[in-house]
Amino acid sequence: MKSPCASLLAEVRTFRQHHPEVRYVDLIALDIPGHFYGKRYPIDMLEKVAAGSPLKLPQNAVLLGAQGGLFKIGDYCFNDGDPDANRRLVPGTLKPVSWESQPLGQMLITSDGTETPIEFEPREVLAKVLERLRHKGIHPVVAFELEFYLFDKKLDNGQPQFARDPLSGDTDDQPNLHIERLSRFSEVLDDMARTAKDQGIDITVITAEIGPGQFEINFGHDSDGLRAADWAALFCRSTRGVALKHGYRASFMAKPYLQHPGSGMHVHVSLYDGAGNNLLAAHQQQALRHAVAGCLELLPHCMPIFSPNHNAFRRLGATVNAATHASWGFEDRDACVRIPESDPRNLRIEHRLASADANPYLVLAAILVGLEHGLETQREPIAPLNEDRASGTDFPLEMLDAVRAMQHQPVLRDKLGAEFVDVYCENKRQDHLAFQQEIHAREYRWFL
Template structure:
């Protein structure tokens, strides 16, 4: 599929004014990280010197096309057709204008810059996660609609080194030196004790123009959540999340800790989610979801209905990894259904408490391990699909959804099959993307299933 020539390709050397201003503000900048987020959300790319940056803006930089769909271990997935089948070809990757930002934790002045990959014809490579989201947004724009998006990310802080078995070790409270053992959700003392970490993250966000809003201690020892403010540009909202995640990991490492966005790192503790908040504006800037509690606007009802209809097709985007499925357990504030409700954390699609004008949907299915561009694309596609088709979500759940609905337990193999067979995915994200992403995950699942786990030795080595 050939899309229009990249609008971000300058004809001659020179940075867009926003990026030039950012660079001027990084006194003595010596190095720039060129970043291409892959389908797993891992950041791949190159590090260049400052004197090479003008050439990157003028001509782009070459990276292997297969990088987009490498597996979680960094290996090329030949089944995608992007490896040996095409000679492991390079593609031109060009800067995303306005994405140049500082790297404030670096030991010497540095910047970082997002890249977008082109296809062989010079258009945008349609399987690039950022471009998948861009195409969904184009369908909103064609209807005179604009999504407003905010991202919430949960994560754990562990000791930097795992134990002798490779398992995570509870972080030590910086104030007391004792390992974190207790669960004190929203506990202010935890935030005070970790002020050195949260202050450093806040400072990094200010330096990078990341609109971080709130930090809270979450529902497990050493678990935190940092929220981003809403944006009326969903691409920028996801860019913010990419940079925030990188900052959190880097600052944790500097302070002798490990920040993990693994969906379920501890079997007996809460998992980490990625919650996407969405409202939708019409061409006059009015929120089409605006409505009083108990009297949902038609657009709100239909959007939720679309999310319900597309949830199974898109679950692989929300839960991409083997560990993702450990998170779906009862009574852990994780949706085991596709129901909805007002101010209710037991449902999949929550309408948070707030003013009528600020009515929005909080989508709660995805884990923190997922790719934020793909999760947001799936949420927005499901909502618009529902609006266009007038789907009915049924009545909202009042009270405990776990006791009122059938609690489903998803399995990775079934989710991959559903994704590869999905007409919805092919229509909204493209058949090439469906094939590449589906084959990537199928290869990861097969590789995962070849491993012999410690539990198998515990259960079977002597007993059978």
Template sequence: MRFIDLLLHDLNGVDRGKRVDLASARQVFTQGLLLPGSMFALDVPGETVQSTGLGFDEGDADRPCLPVPGTLVEVPWLDHGVAQAQITMHERDGAPFECDPRHLLARVLERFRPLGLTPVVAIELEFYLIDRELTPAGLPQPPRSPLTGRREYRTQINSMLDIDACSRVLAAIDHACHVQDVPSTTSLAEYGPGQYEVNLAHVADALTACDQAARFRRIVKCVARHHGMEATFLAKPYADMAGSGLHVHVNLVDGDGRNVFADENPLGSEVMRHAAAGMLSTMADGMAIFAPQANSWRRFRREAYVPLTADWSVNNRGAALRVPVSGAAARRLEHRVAGADANPYLVTSWVLGGILKGIEEGREPPPPVDGNLYKDGVARGEPLPAYWPAALDRFEASAFARELLGERLHRLFAEVKRAELHDFSCIVTPGEIAHLLPAL
């Protein structure tokens, strides 16, 4: 190896960092890599949100970033001797930097220890392969099939022909996952043209599960580029096609490795029902985390297998919280709200924080629902915020959010998202001009 890429997962889930030579890397692994704390005050385009206090107010001060043990892996899509490792930011006295979402998840996991419980987590991510060339309107378009040379605009869920058409890039993604210790298990064609889902195995360490999800997103984007395509985890790249989600599967095991959600009843054990109640009761407050971008909100539409209310159900993909079909020993909950553009560390922290709240307070969930949740009168749960400003209002006012994230990270996230909302609101889009110009 000649170089090591040191990757810091920022507030928006964007990988930032530096490439260092092997000689410099030895010092990094003992003393850390210096990066400014403003890495966590960046909006998606990469501009520092000054109202966070992490820019000019502290002189863009550096903090040490230390490698995460077990994340040093080869980069198989590059042929000039590159490895990578994930890093986390610390204060200069060695304390965890409160604005790093990975440290938040570590704090949440510590709260399970007195309960004698360990979360087992699996993350599902959907993504689109798209053409390198955008349309004349600047929008994404499906890639040309490597087999036929045609662009496919149709949708065929679970189509094996679609898997075959992109088998080379999917095989390369699977190979890179194997090399980088990302436990990919199943690939499938989703509802949109060029849309795929790759399932990652359940892991009895939520930090590791999120580290793997972060590596997976980098794998997909980099491998696609090396195969003449691009990949996107945008929640809604096409207005009239399916959106992409980030689903979190979770159960809890005790000190003997026994699943405490296990029960022959599909609604699970008493502990599982407490967990479900906590997840449902905190769901609306967390929508700003589950849908962190303006585009995220395009995904929430009726009859799109995207939840609109805080309901739970058995084997129903229209529900926010689904109990998948399984044997008693594999009983688990699937949280289906977040988009693929969300930060996995923040989403998982919120999901687990809700579980803790439900268990610690002994909460009981509402009755599960069944049937078409998009029909009037079927859904009974609290409506989830339907727009970005409403979600930010709810998040900023949430005592649960402040308690879970801590004052500093809570304020940081709100400031960055308010700035992004303001900037997006100032953009004049081609769509609104086309909609309004003929009449006004």
């Protein structure tokens, strides 16, 4: 078996053989708000990193706010000397970038698996959850679904404009699910799909969603939870790039239009034992009920993860498939936790609450912790929506309330890490307060 360095070096050299025109590679990782940060490396220097040379970036890059600024969080950022932290290359993620004007490559980097991982790095948080589940003999299989909007490339006084129908030249302002919309936008959608596959992402179904210019992409089920989350993160990056190339803007913003449906991140999760048996199907699906109960118990405390910004809370309570209470149901898209119809082998939950702009590593980590907690406590869930349309428990609908609900929740502090919970909550609190510091034109209209 090849050593990690030998495998990485072979990956870089093979890439160079296939793409001799590429001179630089972006080394990228996801920060807390779900944005990529990193460095652009000459490809010959990347070979040295693959061979074992140190790869270091500032630790505090993970802590950036939604607008890229740094907040004082404990001793981080302003009292710690802004130290570097080790990163490593993620094998199998070195791919060409086709949406830029110049030949380029990109590769994921992470602190997980290094000697001193960053406790609050999103990928490291998920890696620890997955490792703990493996030690318990629990092996998740995961699939993401992401909704997004296409807008016209030009904004109108900062406001998004409907994408123009390539066939008619008119704005695509009629919400519908018609298959013809896939045909009319096939050029950009096909390029998005092709580019995603070039990135190693297993995309499957493409759907025209209800909103104008809104679409959904499904990814294949994967037994590697980290890779499944990698796919979701990388798809957002490549899709934005491809859209610009075709004269559009692609956005995963949770609620770009008040009058139209928001965009969600739906996550399908099955749990298997080492022999391949579906754990959720055990004891006439009693384990499924326990897992659902755990998800619903922790859901109100995970809202800063599922709705990570001010706009994401606008999506909640909308008229189309957006819940206002922690609920579950069989084949019910109004539920936060939906149980799709399936045979026992493929029995799974579909977690539907997160917004499309949430951090996929953290969303998956929070869902898995909820399932794990439910299997441990073995409690019965509330009634499903199929039995009681009013069933459900409240969850916070405003960021500061959500942060308070998350920060001192003992199960989350134990299973996601107390350091992560404190850092994440303070990041969200500071982002929210920074958002409130700008006076918008509406306030002058109302109060001047």
